[in-house]
Amino acid sequence: MIYPLKVGLMLAAFLGGSTLAAKGADVYGANCAACHQPTGKGVPGAFPPLAGHFSALLATGTAGRTYVEHVVLYGLAGKIVVGGMTYNGAMPAQKQLSDADLAAVLNYVATSWGNKLPKGQKPVAAAELTKLRAKALTAAAVYKTRPAVK
Ligand code: HEC
Numbered sequence: 704m705i706y707p708l709k710v711g712l713m714l715a716a717f718l719g720g721s722t723l724a725a726k727g728a729d730v731y732g733a734n735c736a737a738c739h740q741p742t743g744k745g746v747p748g749a750f751p752p753l754a755g756h757f758s759a760l761l762a763t764g765t766a767g768r769t770y771v772e773h774v775v776l777y778g779l780a781g782k783i784v785v786g787g788m789t790y791n792g793a794m795p796a797q798k799q800l801s802d803a804d805l806a807a808v809l810n811y812v813a814t815s816w817g818n819k820l821p822k823g824q825k826p827v828a829a830a831e832l833t834k835l836r837a838k839a840l841t842a843a844a845v846y847k848t849r850p851a852v853k
Pocket residue numbers: 731734735736737738739749750751753760771774775779780781782783785790791792793794795797808809812849
């Protein structure tokens with residue numbers, strides 16, 4: 704009776720994957736959408752868009768990936784320009800969220816509204832956040848590491 708076992712395992716893997724995606728959407732709705740909007744488009748001049756822009760940050764490689772992980776863990780403070788629009792606000796740290804929730808929300812943003820994970824990049828794992836959380840950075844320090852992306 705190997706066949707039913709295999710189908711069962713495949714189903715479990717499928718459900719596991721879709722539960723994770725649903726979790727990321729929930730975390731986004733509860734913790735990011737108020738500023739970055741449910742559409743990911745942000746509010747021009749106040750909250751930068753993540754739609755179409757988050758992939759560009761990730762596409763800069765390890766620096767960009769670490770940067771977005773730092774932004775959710777430690778917040779961000781400093782002037783940035785996205786899509787020709789200047790943002791000079793401050794994002795509060797989202798460190799109240801667990802490493803698993805932060806990984807889920809980053810993966811949700813990375814694959815929503817036209818964003819996709821750059822070729823060769825694996826989904827963000829909770830263990831990456833666990834490691835970076837130990838650094839205890841400030842929002843201003845995170846700003847200094849922002850990759851040059853328009
Ligand atoms: C209270 C409003 C607020 C909340 C909540 C918030 N952000 Fe932000 N976010 C901002 C602002 C404002 C900036 C730009 C800060 C600056 O100008 O230095 C920003 C910047 C960012 C950036 C960097 C963009 C870039 O081009 O460098 C990312 C990534 C990001 N936010 C993701 C998230 C995610 C994911 C969440 C939820 C876990 C979230 N934000 C929650 C307001 C918010």
